Amino acid sequence: MAMTYLPHTEADRTAMLRAIGVATPEELFDDVPAALRCPDLDLPPPCSEMELAREMRDLAGRNDIPEPGYCFLGAGAYHHYCPATVDYVLQRGEFYSSYTPYQPEISQGMLQAMFEYQSMICRLTGMEVSNASHYDGATALAEGVLLALNASKRSRTRVIVSPGVHPQYRNVVRTYLSGTDAEIIGDEAPQADIEALTARLDDQTAALVVQYPDFFGQFAPLDGLADTVHAAGALLIVVTDPIALGLFRPPGAYGADIVVAEGQSLGSPPSFGGPHLGVFATRRAHVRNLAGRLVGETVDPEGRRGYVLTLATREQHIRRARATSNICTNAALVALAATVYLATLGKSGLKRVAELCYHNSHYAAARIAELPGLSVNPQAPQRPFFQEFVVALPRPVAEVNRALRDGYGITGGYDLGRDYPHLQHHMLLAVTEMNPRPAIDRLVDGLRHANA
């Protein structure tokens, strides 16, 4: 049987078996207990590439995806414009079919790209050190919390987490800590503000975690927060949005010790939630406790500049049980997408994207606020927001979303009642540069009729 991905001819097989000194391929598996060898597997029969392409198109076609610009769902995964340069670079087989650059001389391309990624993330977040990625924003946060616990040499076991942090991130941190004696507090009060959270700082607190802008899209004031947290001997961890940082002051400027973010917005599609990109940046003081790969600059014997993976003694393949983390495979290719995205947009481009998100979302919010029976950000009407806002509806969110979909071809917002009991009938809407004015106007129209 000719196998597409196996280059062996019958003559090859025969010669190779003879060289090994066995008569049949089956003999190669003599060590496998005979009774359990070669079970019948009930898998679908194989198909040709052409048949597969059709099947995959059919499967993808079973999803109901709105026209570009008509999705207003965010809540941690966003539609942003992805310049054509990004996939052009990602499709280079030299990049995507390589693995972790353990051998630097033959991997300078990926290493330099990761070095540039680290550099741009440092500048964007206002921090001193960035690693070369985690799986996603939530696991980056979990690693940040572990770093804070370890920084206290595990003498502190409590982490205060704002309820304004993405609910799934909080779930993930809890799972990660389930094997330790550390405890998450703060978010059991769904309306706890920063004053309420800082009131709980004590000598058992390893870190305080806030999101900026928070899960509701709002900027709670960060001025002075780092000083308060540091006075208690704890670290300030800030979850942020890298697109917002094109325009807004970065967490580093407010004294954050660790900044994490979901980097999917930087050049990757939502892709049903993954693969995404865990951005992680911190202060130089923590570099030896950092998890994940780090790329550093060095030279070759002729003095030529080059890049290598560095401080590997932190990592599992060297330090084993005493490593800073178990992470090995990361999200390098998604980080490469972010690198190309940031290089393409650059200083003025990212600022413009952030401005478009800001103005489009505020326009949408203002128009929705005029609708009878609806209110925008009722819990914090004066607080600045970026690209997301809360809408209180007179009807259940699911009903309104169904009407938007059926009548207007619009994917509506996230049902906040799923995570916040006090926010039943509250919808979180995301408006980015991808939602043009006609789409926003249609959303307003749809909301008016769906709630009439």
Add this chain to the structure above:
Amino acid sequence: MTEPTVYELSAAGRCGLALPEIAVPKTNLPEALLRRDNGLPELAQRDVVRHFLKLSQHNFGVDSGFYPLGSCTMKYNPKVCEDAARLDGFAASHPLQPPETVQGNLALMFELQESLKEIGGFAGVSLQPAAGAQGELTALLMMRAWHADRGETQRRQVLIPDSAHGTNPASATMAGLDALEIPSDTRGNIDLEALRAACDETVVALMLTNPNTLGLFEEGIEAAIDLVHGCGGLVYGDGANMNALTGIARPGDFGIDLMHYNLHKTFGTPHGGGGPGAGPLGASAALADYLPGPIIARCGEGAADDGTCRPVMPAKSIGRMGTYFGNFGMLVRAYAYIRLHGTEGLRQNAIHAVLNANYLRVQLADRYPVPYDRRNMHEFVCEGRPDGSEVRAIDVSKRLMDYGFHPPTNYFPLIVAEALMIEPTETESRETLDAFADAMRRIADEAIGDPDLLRAAPHTTPVGRLDEVRAAKQLILCDPAAPDTED
């Protein structure tokens, strides 16, 4: 040959992308919250493309040539799988859309779960873990919870062979457990006597890689599993080397309780320069309720099953290990890969992976000593000191670059001195293996006749051998050309 960085290429006023004008009435910006400079470089689009094209030319992937990096299964990635993951219906779908609008995604995930259950012999599968190491941590947290539910909270030891990947002990520590190393015996198997001595009421689990990192099938696998189960412990399978066994044997049939699959190894999804991968976790019936979720279930049973699917949390789930549904884009590629192969295709992959590795071992064993010289599976480990010369494994590896090959894994497993761990995979031809063996023999000659040639290698790459000590000492982790911002 040095390529400037994006910051060195930057010039004030350039931008690589035209964006729309603001078409809505503007709203005042909160001045106090704004930054003056976001610190990014400024490049024209052509400069961006040339820069990254140049960088790609300074990188080596499976598509460039032979990449026998042991334990990483650097096989060819079918291109149609890349196309599939980029289909708009998948890529543009949002993870929080209502389930009725993403039935294509959910059906694909359900079918992939079913296939992985069948291939590994498990009762349940969660697609959530993003990588193999995360699958390990997930499994340890599940086993901890399972023991706790049985009132056995005194179990804290995780038994790990000395040949294991570093992720195993690191995962044990992250799960709040204690790693205990178990030695290997003279045939490269886990030492059953040492294992027996360690098996008591403190054992959470044994973590076993099979075939192990020497590329050897654990000859005492059934006895080892019996010993651990006999003391009330569980057995975790590190599925990193599952490419040797697809269609040949099912870990669940041996009594393995939990195992992660590396979709980026066994099921042909690309390694991406270090990631993303995916590490779905298979579980026995006793442990399936503890899997992280959501997992995908059919909405109806029997006659009421109309094929629609929904996400559910398993009854005793340890919770989420990441946002949303795991690395969905990698799941699409792996689903496509399994559909292209079917049972017989996967079995032929394993057979040819093992055929290639044994063929290469036989070619090299007379020049590069193989410490556990018995029939191997998908990879083998030899010493990078040809013919007793003074060169080191790293010198052989660097010299291989001059012959156009990616080096094998160096200095792992730790139980072999000067280890070179070689995994050719099934997608390489006999001609390629012969050419590689020929290069290795020539390097062995050079090691005797001109060892400094090896010590100074590589000679043909964009940069020569890089100073890793200096990198760790001076610690330049951010481009000095990136201007400081005052924010």
